[in-house]
Amino acid sequence: MKGSLRIGVVGYGTGGQAAAALLARDGHHVEVFEQAHVLGPVGAGFLLQPTGMEVLRQLGLLEATLQHGARVGRLFGETREGRAVMDMRYRDLDRRLFGLGMQRGALFALLDSAWQEDRNIHCGRRIAAIDAGRGVLRDQEGHEHGAFDLLVIADGAASRLRAEVGEAVLDRPYPWGAQWCLVPRRDWPFGDELRQRYAGARRMAGMLPVGTRPGDDTPRMSFFWSVPAASLHDECEGARWRSDLRDVWPEAADTLQDIAVPDGLAKARYRDAAHRRWYRGRAVLLGDAAHAMSPQLGQGANMALIDALALRDALRTSNGLAHALAQYERARREHVGIYHFWSRWLTPLFQSERDRLAAMRDRLFHPLTRMPGSRRQVLRVLTGTRRGWLGVVPLDPRLLDALEAHAERVSPMPCRAFS
Structure with missing residues (x-):
């Protein structure tokens, strides 16, 4: 498309931030509408995959991202009794690859810094309705904003x-959520691994190194505790909560001994959403608003970043808005579909009351993922580089070179024997 568009973005989470920065850099006039009165991140930590790193590279943020993030080479999960359920290493796919544990606050600050020139953000504006045909937004007070040439709807999983914009094929909350917090890393022994501990499918705890953030040089860990969504409203009693965690994972309980319970624990709820179409008229869905899924594969932030880049590229190369939005949807569906499928089917194995499924998982999951062909397929999914059942998302050689150079500059990740 030729010429500058006037674009309204609803939501300033990861997808909205990346879209605003990328589209503004292409010369479009961007306005953001955010319901929060004060801009800031939501969430504790996440695992940035190579696919998400590529988007940050194109924004000129990769070096800063690598400085703040914690390099993760292994994803390891075990039962309470010490039986390995998952043991995946990036190097088994490509020696140059690794994940990057990050604080949400770090990613928010970096993306925010990427859009400073001529920025226009309306805080405290909850958009209540849209007119996709006219390109108009209407806020909760009845005020209209626009008309815009394009509306980017990036208002999250609870959109x-x-x-x-599009009829929902599926839009439902998951029955399980999570409690989470950030804690100083201190002497945690697994500084280069995502670690998880399972007690059946009813209890799951996770610890992910997430590095530092701008303005805070303290390396931290992100803690995750699986909880039925219905009980998230209940006030947990501290002694009971600590006893439950210690029963599953004593080392994690020791690390969290200074965290106030329940006040120090934030709550997270998840949705499963899919739509027949991602666009209508001048409006298009992006990020979790388009394809919310459970956190089992840890792809939410990465998918939102890729969405933003795909939308920018579609606007660059298409002849007309309708063609651009169709190209964007087609490209992203080819990638996202397999992740929707696997997250939907894997979730009951890790967050449910289905004890028999959990028992099968404990016996079969690790041996199956040790098989050479199967292992590579699982790694493709975990790294975000699987497209469809057999396709591959290619990684830019410049990204691979940058990751290799970074790995050579920092101390090597310790090699531990497979558990």
């Missing part, structure tokens, strides 16, 4: 606007 109030997605139904005005």
Whole structure:
């Protein structure tokens, strides 16, 4: 498309931030509408995959991202009794690859810094409705904003606007959520691994190194504790909560001994959402608003970043808005579909009351993922580089060179024997 568009972005989470920065850099006039009165991140930590790193590379943020993130080479999960359930290493796919544990606050600050020139953000504006045909937004007070040439709906998993863009094939909350917090890394022995501990499918705890953030040089860990969504409203009693965690993972309980319970624990809920179409008229869905899924594969932030880049590229190469939005949807569906499928089917194995499924998982999951062909396929999914059942998302050689150079500059990740 030729010329500058006037673009309204609803939501300033990861997808909205990346879209605003990328589209503004292409010369479009971007306005963001964020319901929060004060801009800031939501969430504790996440695992940035190579696919997400490529988007940050194109924004000129890769070096800063590598400085703040914690390099993760291994994803390891075991039962309470010490039986390995998952043991995946990036190097088995490509010696140059690794994940990057990051604080949400670090990613928010970096993306925010990427869009400073001529930025226009309206805080405290909850958009209640859209007119996709006219390109108009209407806020909760009845004020209209626009008309815009393009509306980017990036208001998250609990989007109030997605139904005005595309009919939902599926839009339901998951029955399980999580409690989470950030803690100083201190002497945690697994500084280069995502570690998880399972007690059946009813209890799951996770610890992920997430590095530092701008303005805070303390390396931290992100802690995750699986909880039925219905009980997230209940006030957990501290002694009971600590006893439950210690029963599953004594080392994690020791690390969290200074965290106030329940006040120091944030709550997270998840949705499963899919739509027949991602665009209508001048409006398009992006990020969790388009394809919310459970956190089992840890792809939410990465998918939002890739969405933003795909939308920018579609606007660059297409002849007309309708063609651009169709190209964007087609490209992203080819990638996202397999992740929707696997996250939907894997979730009951890790967050449910299905004890028999958990028992099968404990016996079969690790041996199956040790098989050479199967292992490579699983690694493709975990790294975000699987497209469809057999396709591959190619990684830019410049990204691979940058990751290799970074790995050579820092101390090597310790090699531990397989558990």
